[in-house]
Amino acid sequence: MAPHGPNILLTGTPGVGKSTLGQELAERTGLKYINIGDVAKEGELYEGFDDQYKCPILNEDRVIDELDATLTEGGNIVDYHGCDFFPERWFNIVFVLRTDNSTLYDRLQGRGYSGKKLEDNIQCEIFQSILEEARESYKTEIVHELPSNTPEDMEENLEKIIAWIAEWKTKQSHN
Ligand SMILES: Nc1ncnc2c1ncn2[C@@H]1O[C@H](COP(=O)(O)OP(=O)(O)O)[C@@H](O)[C@H]1O
Numbered sequence: 001m002a003p004h005g006p007n008i009l010l011t012g013t014p015g016v017g018k019s020t021l022g023q024e025l026a027e028r029t030g031l032k033y034i035n036i037g038d039v040a041k042e043g044e045l046y047e048g049f050d051d052q053y054k055c056p057i058l059n060e061d062r063v064i065d066e067l068d069a070t071l072t073e074g075g076n077i078v079d080y081h082g083c084d085f086f087p088e089r090w091f092n093i094v095f096v097l098r099t100d101n102s103t104l105y106d107r108l109q110g111r112g113y114s115g116k117k118l119e120d121n122i123q124c125e126i127f128q129s130i131l132e133e134a135r136e137s138y139k140t141e142i143v144h145e146l147p148s149n150t151p152e153d154m155e156e157n158l159e160k161i162i163a164w165i166a167e168w169k170t171k172q173s174h175n
Contacts, residue, residue, distance in 0.1 A: 043062070
Protein backbone atom coordinates (compact mmCIF):
# COMPACT_ATOMS: atom_id res chain seq x y z
CA MET A 1 0.00 0.00 0.00
CA ALA A 2 1.22 3.51 -0.83
CA PRO A 3 1.16 5.23 2.58
CA HIS A 4 1.28 8.77 1.24
CA GLY A 5 -1.80 8.62 -0.97
CA PRO A 6 -2.33 9.31 -4.66
CA ASN A 7 -0.86 12.08 -6.79
CA ILE A 8 -3.46 14.37 -8.33
CA LEU A 9 -2.83 16.85 -11.15
CA LEU A 10 -5.03 19.95 -11.35
CA THR A 11 -4.56 21.64 -14.69
CA GLY A 12 -6.36 24.11 -16.96
CA THR A 13 -6.07 27.64 -18.34
CA PRO A 14 -4.88 30.32 -15.89
CA GLY A 15 -7.82 31.64 -13.85
CA VAL A 16 -9.98 28.51 -13.90
CA GLY A 17 -9.53 27.99 -10.16
CA LYS A 18 -6.74 25.44 -9.79
CA SER A 19 -5.02 27.01 -6.82
CA THR A 20 -8.28 27.81 -4.99
CA LEU A 21 -9.43 24.21 -5.39
CA GLY A 22 -5.99 22.72 -4.75
CA GLN A 23 -5.39 24.57 -1.49
CA GLU A 24 -8.84 23.73 -0.15
CA LEU A 25 -8.44 20.11 -1.19
CA ALA A 26 -5.09 19.94 0.60
CA GLU A 27 -6.67 21.33 3.78
CA ARG A 28 -9.48 18.81 3.70
CA THR A 29 -7.42 15.75 2.78
CA GLY A 30 -3.96 16.31 4.24
CA LEU A 31 -2.38 15.82 0.82
CA LYS A 32 0.46 18.20 -0.03
CA TYR A 33 -0.35 21.13 -2.34
CA ILE A 34 2.37 21.95 -4.87
CA ASN A 35 2.08 25.01 -7.10
CA ILE A 36 4.59 24.62 -9.94
CA GLY A 37 4.81 28.38 -10.45
CA ASP A 38 5.82 28.85 -6.80
CA VAL A 39 8.35 26.00 -6.92
CA ALA A 40 9.95 27.55 -10.02
CA LYS A 41 10.07 30.97 -8.40
CA GLU A 42 11.60 29.69 -5.14
CA GLY A 43 14.28 27.67 -6.89
CA GLU A 44 14.67 30.09 -9.81
CA LEU A 45 14.05 27.14 -12.12
CA TYR A 46 14.02 29.23 -15.28
CA GLU A 47 15.75 29.29 -18.63
CA GLY A 48 15.49 32.76 -20.08
CA PHE A 49 12.70 35.28 -20.44
CA ASP A 50 9.68 35.41 -22.74
CA ASP A 51 9.62 38.95 -24.14
CA GLN A 52 6.15 38.58 -25.63
CA TYR A 53 4.46 37.52 -22.41
CA LYS A 54 6.89 39.31 -20.12
CA CYS A 55 7.49 36.30 -17.93
CA PRO A 56 10.36 33.92 -17.22
CA ILE A 57 10.45 30.59 -19.08
CA LEU A 58 10.16 27.48 -16.95
CA ASN A 59 13.10 25.09 -16.98
CA GLU A 60 10.99 21.94 -17.16
CA ASP A 61 13.85 19.48 -16.58
CA ARG A 62 14.92 21.26 -13.41
CA VAL A 63 11.31 21.32 -12.16
CA ILE A 64 11.10 17.56 -12.67
CA ASP A 65 14.43 16.98 -10.91
CA GLU A 66 13.32 19.16 -8.01
CA LEU A 67 10.03 17.31 -7.48
CA ASP A 68 10.69 13.75 -8.56
CA ALA A 69 11.43 12.32 -5.10
CA THR A 70 8.31 13.95 -3.60
CA LEU A 71 6.05 12.79 -6.42
CA THR A 72 7.51 9.29 -6.35
CA GLU A 73 6.52 9.09 -2.66
CA GLY A 74 2.91 10.05 -3.46
CA GLY A 75 0.30 12.13 -1.66
CA ASN A 76 0.55 15.33 -3.71
CA ILE A 77 -1.77 17.77 -5.44
CA VAL A 78 0.08 19.48 -8.30
CA ASP A 79 -1.22 22.72 -9.82
CA TYR A 80 -0.01 23.95 -13.20
CA HIS A 81 -1.46 25.46 -16.41
CA GLY A 82 0.23 22.84 -18.54
CA CYS A 83 0.75 19.11 -18.24
CA ASP A 84 2.72 17.69 -21.16
CA PHE A 85 6.20 17.76 -19.63
CA PHE A 86 5.54 15.90 -16.37
CA PRO A 87 6.47 12.21 -16.28
CA GLU A 88 3.27 10.29 -16.99
CA ARG A 89 4.01 7.95 -14.07
CA TRP A 90 3.67 10.82 -11.57
CA PHE A 91 -0.11 11.01 -11.64
CA ASN A 92 -2.92 8.67 -10.65
CA ILE A 93 -5.58 11.08 -11.89
CA VAL A 94 -5.74 14.34 -13.87
CA PHE A 95 -8.46 16.96 -13.50
CA VAL A 96 -8.84 19.67 -16.14
CA LEU A 97 -10.81 22.60 -14.75
CA ARG A 98 -13.03 24.45 -17.23
CA THR A 99 -14.59 27.91 -17.00
CA ASP A 100 -17.07 29.68 -19.29
CA ASN A 101 -15.43 32.35 -21.43
CA SER A 102 -17.15 35.41 -20.02
CA THR A 103 -16.54 34.30 -16.43
CA LEU A 104 -12.89 33.58 -17.20
CA TYR A 105 -12.54 36.92 -18.96
CA ASP A 106 -13.75 38.75 -15.85
CA ARG A 107 -11.47 36.75 -13.55
CA LEU A 108 -8.37 37.38 -15.69
CA GLN A 109 -9.19 41.07 -16.08
CA GLY A 110 -9.58 41.22 -12.31
CA ARG A 111 -6.10 39.74 -12.05
CA GLY A 112 -4.77 42.56 -14.22
CA TYR A 113 -4.42 40.68 -17.50
CA SER A 114 -5.07 42.73 -20.63
CA GLY A 115 -4.36 42.84 -24.38
CA LYS A 116 -2.69 39.84 -25.97
CA LYS A 117 -2.12 37.99 -22.70
CA LEU A 118 -5.83 38.18 -21.86
CA GLU A 119 -6.93 37.23 -25.37
CA ASP A 120 -4.50 34.32 -25.66
CA ASN A 121 -5.68 32.84 -22.38
CA ILE A 122 -9.33 33.13 -23.41
CA GLN A 123 -8.47 31.46 -26.73
CA CYS A 124 -6.64 28.71 -24.87
CA GLU A 125 -9.88 27.98 -23.01
CA ILE A 126 -12.08 28.27 -26.13
CA PHE A 127 -9.90 25.79 -28.00
CA GLN A 128 -9.74 23.55 -24.90
CA SER A 129 -6.01 23.40 -25.46
CA ILE A 130 -5.15 22.08 -21.99
CA LEU A 131 -7.83 19.38 -22.15
CA GLU A 132 -6.35 18.16 -25.43
CA GLU A 133 -2.84 18.36 -24.00
CA ALA A 134 -3.96 16.24 -21.04
CA ARG A 135 -5.65 13.68 -23.27
CA GLU A 136 -2.49 13.42 -25.37
CA SER A 137 -0.20 13.13 -22.34
CA TYR A 138 -2.11 10.70 -20.09
CA LYS A 139 -4.38 7.70 -20.47
CA THR A 140 -7.76 9.18 -21.41
CA GLU A 141 -9.53 7.22 -18.66
CA ILE A 142 -7.63 9.10 -15.95
CA VAL A 143 -8.36 12.55 -17.45
CA HIS A 144 -11.52 14.25 -16.16
CA GLU A 145 -13.05 17.63 -16.93
CA LEU A 146 -14.49 19.64 -14.03
CA PRO A 147 -16.69 22.74 -14.46
CA SER A 148 -15.34 25.62 -12.37
CA ASN A 149 -17.69 28.57 -12.69
CA THR A 150 -19.35 28.97 -9.30
CA PRO A 151 -18.68 28.28 -5.62
CA GLU A 152 -21.22 25.43 -5.92
CA ASP A 153 -19.07 23.90 -8.68
CA MET A 154 -16.07 24.11 -6.40
CA GLU A 155 -17.88 22.35 -3.55
CA GLU A 156 -19.05 19.60 -5.91
CA ASN A 157 -15.54 19.21 -7.28
CA LEU A 158 -14.11 18.91 -3.78
CA GLU A 159 -16.64 16.24 -2.85
CA LYS A 160 -16.02 14.35 -6.07
CA ILE A 161 -12.25 14.32 -5.64
CA ILE A 162 -12.46 13.41 -1.94
CA ALA A 163 -14.73 10.48 -2.83
CA TRP A 164 -12.27 9.40 -5.53
CA ILE A 165 -9.37 9.52 -3.01
CA ALA A 166 -11.34 7.34 -0.57
CA GLU A 167 -12.04 4.82 -3.32
CA TRP A 168 -8.39 4.85 -4.39
CA LYS A 169 -7.26 4.16 -0.81
CA THR A 170 -9.72 1.27 -0.45
CA LYS A 171 -8.40 -0.28 -3.66
CA GLN A 172 -4.81 0.14 -2.46
CA SER A 173 -5.53 -1.57 0.85
CA HIS A 174 -6.89 -4.59 -1.02
CA ASN A 175 -3.77 -4.94 -3.16
N1 LIG B 1 -15.47 27.68 -8.68
C1 LIG B 1 -15.27 29.00 -8.57
N2 LIG B 1 -16.32 29.84 -8.49
C2 LIG B 1 -16.13 31.18 -8.40
N3 LIG B 1 -14.91 31.77 -8.37
C3 LIG B 1 -13.84 30.98 -8.45
C4 LIG B 1 -13.95 29.56 -8.56
N4 LIG B 1 -12.70 29.04 -8.63
C5 LIG B 1 -11.86 30.07 -8.57
N5 LIG B 1 -12.52 31.25 -8.46
C6 LIG B 1 -11.92 32.59 -8.41
O1 LIG B 1 -11.26 32.79 -9.65
C7 LIG B 1 -10.03 33.45 -9.48
C8 LIG B 1 -8.91 32.61 -10.09
O2 LIG B 1 -8.75 31.43 -9.31
P1 LIG B 1 -7.35 30.73 -9.11
O3 LIG B 1 -7.57 29.61 -8.15
O4 LIG B 1 -6.29 31.72 -8.79
O5 LIG B 1 -7.10 30.16 -10.58
P2 LIG B 1 -5.81 29.42 -11.20
O6 LIG B 1 -5.02 28.85 -10.06
O7 LIG B 1 -6.37 28.37 -12.09
O8 LIG B 1 -5.07 30.47 -11.97
C9 LIG B 1 -9.89 33.71 -7.99
O9 LIG B 1 -10.32 35.03 -7.73
C10 LIG B 1 -10.83 32.71 -7.36
O10 LIG B 1 -11.37 33.16 -6.14
